Amino acid sequence: xxxxxxxxxxxxxxxxxxxxxxxxxxxxxxxxxxxxxxxxxxxxxxxxxxxxxxxxxxxxxxxxxxxxxxxxxxxxxxxxxxxxxxxxxxxxxx
Amino acid sequence: xxxxxxxxxxxxxxxxxxxxxxxxxxxxxxxxxxxxxxxxxxxxxxxxxxxxxxxxxxxxxxxxxxxxxxxxxxxxxxxxxxxxxxxxxxxxxxxxxxxxxxxxxxxxxxxxxxxxxxxxxxxxxxxxxxxxxxxxxxx
Numbered sequence: 001x002x003x004x005x006x007x008x009x010x011x012x013x014x015x016x017x018x019x020x021x022x023x024x025x026x027x028x029x030x031x032x033x034x035x036x037x038x039x040x041x042x043x044x045x046x047x048x049x050x051x052x053x054x055x056x057x058x059x060x061x062x063x064x065x066x067x068x069x070x071x072x073x074x075x076x077x078x079x080x081x082x083x084x085x086x087x088x089x090x091x092x093x094x
Numbered sequence: 095x096x097x098x099x100x101x102x103x104x105x106x107x108x109x110x111x112x113x114x115x116x117x118x119x120x121x122x123x124x125x126x127x128x129x130x131x132x133x134x135x136x137x138x139x140x141x142x143x144x145x146x147x148x149x150x151x152x153x154x155x156x157x158x159x160x161x162x163x164x165x166x167x168x169x170x171x172x173x174x175x176x177x178x179x180x181x182x183x184x185x186x187x188x189x190x191x192x193x194x195x196x197x198x199x200x201x202x203x204x205x206x207x208x209x210x211x212x213x214x215x216x217x218x219x220x221x222x223x224x225x226x227x228x229x230x231x232x233x
Contacts, residue, residue, distance in 0.1 A: 045115065057135045070112055073119035074131045076220050 049074050050082055124161070125209060127217040129154050134224055143228035151221050155214065162210040169203030172196055 052071050056063060079086045122128060129150055137146040176196050179188055 042118075045111065049115070053131050053135070056132065060135060060139065068132060070115070072130050072132050073115045075119075075122075075128045076131055076134055076224055077127065077216060079131050080220065080223065 046078060050078060126213045127154050127158060127220065129220065129224070134227060138228045144225050147224045147228055151217060151224065155217055158210050158214055162207040165203050165207035165210070169200045169207065172203070173200045176200070
């Protein structure tokens with residue numbers, strides 16, 4: 001009887017360890033997935049905003065407050081990291 | 095026609111997306127120089143663009159210096175409190191976990207201040223480029 005109890009206790013311990021590590025693994029996978037999604041979104045969004053900055057640089061008169069507010073998050077450092085968009089943003093048509 | 099009250103389709107993204115952008119920008123400004131490209135573009139139309147850019151970068155440098163000094167001062171204050179607590183020799187009154195947390199806070203604050211100060215190098219690198227951008231058409 002004691003052997004049965006011993007085996008049951010071991011199985012219970014192993015199950016608990018597997019459960020805890022499983023939860024941790026799932027949490028870790030979700031964290032990395034979320035990080036990847038945010039990084040991808042950040043990259044894509046930054047390109048869109050940089051393109052909008054380029055449009056603004058070409059003609060600053062065609063601007064409304066909402067658009068001006070949206071592109072105000074783009075910094076000079078962002079421009080420097082994207083040479084083609086930097087050229088677009090510093091060129092003026094008129 | 096966008097009038098500031100309607101979503102502007104020329105800059106795609108939902109309201110949540112824009113709020114996330116602004117939140118990211120605010121958090122980023124706590125660590126690195128953040129002179130906006132729009133301000134630089136606006137400076138091109140000023141009577142003396144180079145002076146405007148100099149003012150922009152001076153304000154940014156001052157902001158980062160003030161932030162770094164404040165962080166370092168807060169770190170030193172916490173460190174001083176820790177030392178005083180140790181000198182008083184009644185450390186049993188303070189839980190050990192609080193002491194360790196305070197010590198960690200000191201390290202974090204000093205590292206933050208150091209990161210901000212080292213980031214000023216990027217500001218110096220950006221400045222000539224910014225001046226070149228605003229003065230290019232006047233050469």
